[in-house]
Amino acid sequence: MENRLEKIKKQLHASSYKLTPQREATVRVLLENESDHLSAEDVYLLVKEKSPEIGLATVYRTLELLTELKIVDKINFGDGVSRYDLRQEGAAHFHHHLVCIECGSVEEIQEDLLEDVEVIVEKRWKFQVKDHRLTFHGICHRCQKEHEKEKPKTKNASI
Amino acid sequence: MENRLEKIKKQLHASSYKLTPQREATVRVLLENESDHLSAEDVYLLVKEKSPEIGLATVYRTLELLTELKIVDKINFGDGVSRYDLRQEGAAHFHHHLVCIECGSVEEIQEDLLEDVEVIVEKRWKFQVKDHRLTFHGICHRCQKEHEKEKPKTKNASI
DNA sequence: ATCCGTGCAAATGATTTGCAAGTCG
DNA sequence: CGACTTGCAAATCATTTGCACGGAT
Numbered sequence: 309m310e311n312r313l314e315k316i317k318k319q320l321h322a323s324s325y326k327l328t329p330q331r332e333a334t335v336r337v338l339l340e341n342e343s344d345h346l347s348a349e350d351v352y353l354l355v356k357e358k359s360p361e362i363g364l365a366t367v368y369r370t371l372e373l374l375t376e377l378k379i380v381d382k383i384n385f386g387d388g389v390s391r392y393d394l395r396q397e398g399a400a401h402f403h404h405h406l407v408c409i410e411c412g413s414v415e416e417i418q419e420d421l422l423e424d425v426e427v428i429v430e431k432r433w434k435f436q437v438k439d440h441r442l443t444f445h446g447i448c449h450r451c452q453k454e455h456e457k458e459k460p461k462t463k464n465a466s467i
Numbered sequence: 468m469e470n471r472l473e474k475i476k477k478q479l480h481a482s483s484y485k486l487t488p489q490r491e492a493t494v495r496v497l498l499e500n501e502s503d504h505l506s507a508e509d510v511y512l513l514v515k516e517k518s519p520e521i522g523l524a525t526v527y528r529t530l531e532l533l534t535e536l537k538i539v540d541k542i543n544f545g546d547g548v549s550r551y552d553l554r555q556e557g558a559a560h561f562h563h564h565l566v567c568i569e570c571g572s573v574e575e576i577q578e579d580l581l582e583d584v585e586v587i588v589e590k591r592w593k594f595q596v597k598d599h600r601l602t603f604h605g606i607c608h609r610c611q612k613e614h615e616k617e618k619p620k621t622k623n624a625s626i
Numbered sequence: 627a628t629c630c631g632t633g634c635a636a637a638t639g640a641t642t643t644g645c646a647a648g649t650c651g
Numbered sequence: 652c653g654a655c656t657t658g659c660a661a662a663t664c665a666t667t668t669g670c671a672c673g674g675a676t
Contacts, residue, residue, distance in 0.1 A: 363633040384543045406594045434608040435565045443600045449593040522658040
């Protein structure tokens, strides 16, 4: 944890930005809630718990900065807000998401899975792929199990 | 063209909505600019050319309605606006996009390309895929050619 | 002193909503 | 009549910006 913070500090310095207390608090919240896909407001509220003096605008500015430096990715699931997601350690590419249309949960997929598809796109459309965004919408494992409870599966469910 | 409009009219009626003149004008604009990824404002301006009395709110309401009925897809490329894209005739799935990070152009890919990936996701994550959204960010063919002009490629480009 | 970074409040821009009036079966 | 639609203006919500102050070099 601490070493990831150190690394981010170096990345900031490399572009001559400082890791101010506000920025550090913001990054810490991101690190501590890595799998949560927080919105700017979410981050703001969490940062505020430990550093009540911080302003919302500062959080926005910090998230924008981190996005520029590709330390986080700004994502959008179609609700009205942007969400911010830390990049994995050495990930060249963005990771994928599984959004459940029933319970709204979001799972992450770290595996690339798109190597083959990218080759096809580069060949067939002559498009030089730099990054991608892939989201699947569907029903998560938990919700599927919920359904089975309601309507218990028999050997021969049809009719 | 006309038959697609007819089809949409039926889809509306099936959910007991009418194809009012305003809605028809909006749908026509979408049909006539099918590959353009128009924002609500874009649609509004285009509709206004032929039907100046229409209100922006009506366009928003129509687009929302069409989205609900899955006649169009609401997409978001990360600029501040939502864009609206007609679904292909019988497409169960959403088509993909190639967004050029240099000139901003957007190409569409109708091919699925994700069959294999979806099988993996369903197996490995036990996630029942219903739809997907895939966008590649990179450099389009035209912009690549622009680069070659500036810096003509020799047999041995290095050094 | 100079810059960078911050907080606050005001501004912006996209989208939504309330409501009174219109349409059409 | 009565449900569905509309246009307009006002409201809302996320995000951005202007600006004067504060802290570090």
